[in-house]
Amino acid sequence: MTSAALRSRAWKLLEMVTTPLLPSDYLDLVSPLRAGADLRGRIEAVHPETGSAATIVIRPGRGWRGHTAGQYVRIGVDVDGVRLWRAYSVTSPTNRQDGRVTITVKAIPDGKVSNHLVRRAKPGTLIQLDQATGDFVLPQAKPAKVLYLTAGSGITPVMGMLRDIEFDDVVMVHCAPQPQDVIFRNELHDLVADKKLRLTEVHTDTDGMLDIARLDELVPDWAERETWACGPAGLLDAAEEHWTEHGVRERLHTERFRPSIVVAGDGGEVTFSTTGKTVDADGATPLLDVGEEAGVLMPSGCRMGICFGCVTPLKAGAVRDLRTGEITEAEPGVLIQTCVSAAAGPCDIER
């Protein structure tokens, strides 16, 4: 018997020993970061960057496959006991000696996860991790000239790039409301002092928003540069238009952070994505009834919110709990009780 077959036999036997749990349920108690475990990480330190941003040092589990500069990672953090998932750019270089990775998080107003990470996260906390992903990365072949165009927390993936690979000719234009809001400001200025970077800071509180046409003056050779841009949608839209107009669109690489903006309303268009049905629903009819009326086979039970026999994934949009009025927004892994939830705006139910 091959060793792989032997190991699989041994594992089967172990499963018989631990049934109905799995061996991993016990192993997780002692070694949650081991190879073969669900990917997790442990927060080892939290370093403040600005008044509202912090860098989180994470020791990833053994299953971590590393990242490419510019990629992001989804993390699952328990905030007030509820697991919430968000994506953050990796800001550490790929060759960090101690194998740790960092993300840098800016606390956004009312942001549950970002405020938790920046202000309350404690070293030692376990978090859930996905493998790094994203195609906002540097090419194999080194470009001769590089431009990084960033705003706000859009600097985070670019910082991962800056720390990872040195280029001969790098220019950065970065926008932030005020000097003290510039994340990594000291490090950027060190790079400037070492002549590794030319930097223009645009302080939007005093200078106003960056007019993309000003690039001609700030970076005269911008059109010759391979450009990576990350920031709010307005900036990226303007950049894409500008680069297209000048016929150099292929030199521009953009990354959009997609904060899920859900406007919770009263009723809306409900999509049952598995069956491909779409119907209008009011804000008072349980989604279970809406689905059944549309001819969708819905799991059901007590029909009063007590048996949890109807829970179904909410893929997009928002729903309102008809008992408490509480709004639940779609996030990966979110399940809702369709018998006591109504559409709060357009939503997508996996059925």
Add this chain to the structure above:
Amino acid sequence: MTAIDPTAHLTAEQIEELGRELDAIRDEVIADRGEKDAAYIRKVISAQRKLELVSRGVLLFSIFPPAWLIGTAGLSVAKIMDNMEIGHNILHGQWDWMRDPKIHSTTWEWDHVSPADQWKHSHNELHHTYTNVIGKDNDLGYGIMRVDEDQRWHPFHLGQPLWNFINACFFEYGIAAYDLELGKNLHKRRRKNPEFRARARAVGRKIRKQVLKDYVIHPLLSGPSFLTTLAATFTANLVRNIWTHSVIMCGHFPEGVQVFERRSIKGETRGQWYLRQMMGSANISGSKAMHFMTGNLSHQIEHHLFPDLPSNRYAEVAVKVRALFEKYELEYVTGPLPKQVFSAWHKVFRLSLPNKKPKVNTPDREQELVAA
């Protein structure tokens, strides 16, 4: 269905007001639910797993009597924790709000021969929705006992103390059979129903795994302690079964608990539903340890009002619920475990014998009772 309706003094408005007050209690807990609660269930799960590991470890040497005693006691407690405070409550969706896929009503499986999803249907859906409604809630007598004076007596009921005792010893099998509605489905025609057969196969698989683990694999791993480990796991299962059966009997069987007719729940309002839960359940009083070991089902009344609130909050909720019982002049049935167990068993014995014909009896009700 006692001759005197203990809720007769309440007006319809009062019942709805009671419902609103209970909703407010629920909302308060939900608004306050958070990190501490999550930490609590994680801690309990972790403690249960460690206790089970250590106990099974000790049982490897169960050929030595002290090891047998310690291991058996530990394993019994671990199995009780798994079924009661952890399994029962997670399967109720009490911890779904954490969005942790590992501690979720849709993924949890317990150390029990009834597969979690089947139990959820019969328990969460049938029992909790139709609590104590004769003919709808199979928990009432589990289909083998007469639990109310108004039910028609049959010579079969003479044996019900014995049936109940056997059911207590093999309770998990009783539950599995009951989830399958075995009595009803054993008729030839129903036996062939593919849906029933699929469910029966699932139970078969679960039983095989559980039996293999407890009575083959772990004894074999113990080598020379094979027989003593086997005896230990058998004992632990027996202890767990008798314990859970006793706790559950205390929930709806003691004297003073009401049962309801099927007709009475037609068009039931939220307030009336709450009221039925209040009158159809009974508590066990006792220490924190007692509440914990019953999976907080000692707060059966609170659990039936709010089956999806985290169990660790029932104790604080109970204070407010009890105040409502007083305010609305209703009887809050509670007592220490021995008293409640005695009361429930007393009823089992009493109703094994025929009683005088109930005073009020409409033909239509007679039919219902036969159906039950």
